[in-house]
Amino acid sequence: METLPPERLLALQKRALTLRRHIVDTVFAAGSGHPGGSLSIAEILVALYDEVMRHDASRPTWEDRDRLVLSKGHCCPGLYGILAMHGYFPVEDLQTLRKTGSHLQGHPHLGSTPGVEFNGGSEGQGLSGAVGMALAAKMDEKDHRIYCIIGDGECQAGMIWEAAGAASHFRLDNLTAVLDRNGLQIDGPTEEIMSIEPVAERWRAFGWNVVEVDGHEIPEVLDALALARGTKGRPTMIIAHTVKGKGVSYMEGTLSFHGKAPSKDELAKARTEFDLAERRLAASAAAAPRSDAEASRSGASEAGREYAAPERGTSEGSIRRVPGAGA
Secondary structure, X not given: OOOOOXXXXXXXXXXXXXXXXXXXXXXXXXXXXXXXXXXXXXXXXXXXXXXXXXXXXXXXOOOOOOEEEEOOHHHHHHHHHHHHHOOOXXXXXXXXXXXXXXXXXXXXXXXXXXXXXXXXXXXXXXXXXXXXXXXXXXXXXXXXXXXXXXXXXXXXXXXXXXXXXXXXXXXXXOEEEEEEEOOEEOOEEHHHHOOOOOHHHHHHHOOOEEEEEEOOOHHHHHHHHHHHHHXXXXXXXXXXXXXXXXXXXXXXXXXXXXXXXXXXXXXXXXXXXXXXXXXXXXXXXXXXXXXXXXXXXXOOOOOOOOOOOOOOOOOOOOOOOOOOOOO
């Protein structure tokens, strides 16, 4: 696997931290929403949109774009945040989440929000939609890829496994699913509500290539996505082990913020923690060497760029564990 330059890793960690700020601020402004599961996928969204997916905010319906389906649609504050960071709509729009007349509703709505590819939210439906998109791309001989983020509670739904079987049957190697394995759903731990283990073996039994990673370690996520791109003849499932509420101490690993907005005091505490994390990243950046190419690239606008999927490796295998702190 290609080694991620230290300065680029720091830049991506800063992006994940910015996304977390947007998530918490957005849910606070709305007075409701789902911060926990949105925070747990911050690094996954940054890895996809900043490094892997082929997309262009100035052409949201570009035929050859890669597509992301957020099956766990209640975690749309994360999706909306990364889309705003890429210029699909003004960042200021995030403050209108769940407001009457806003294009940012409590679940993604195809046709209302630029960059949204699927009406996510109903458990299990997103993966079926992603399978349909991937099959259509194959039939049309298109080379774009389909990505789908699912929740671990969703894996209790039969529709997920119907889609899993179809994806394997049609040999959809242009489909990569990411399972946010944070271990918690609205009613409690997944293993107490209805166990999904051994989840990796289940996906393998359905004919999928399976890779397990720490979902907060960006190099591991990127390596897994590269392995998926190089896998032929079958879809790939990336099981991302995450922490619900990651990055906010009082939300981490708790059920209470599955679907609750922070109070004013809690918002202030989260912002203080983000400021501390930002100072730590700044200290790391100051100590890290910068290449001339990276210095030039960092001056470019972040919004509205088209990101070509880099060739980060093509062979299957275990993920190389690269030290690096999640934001």
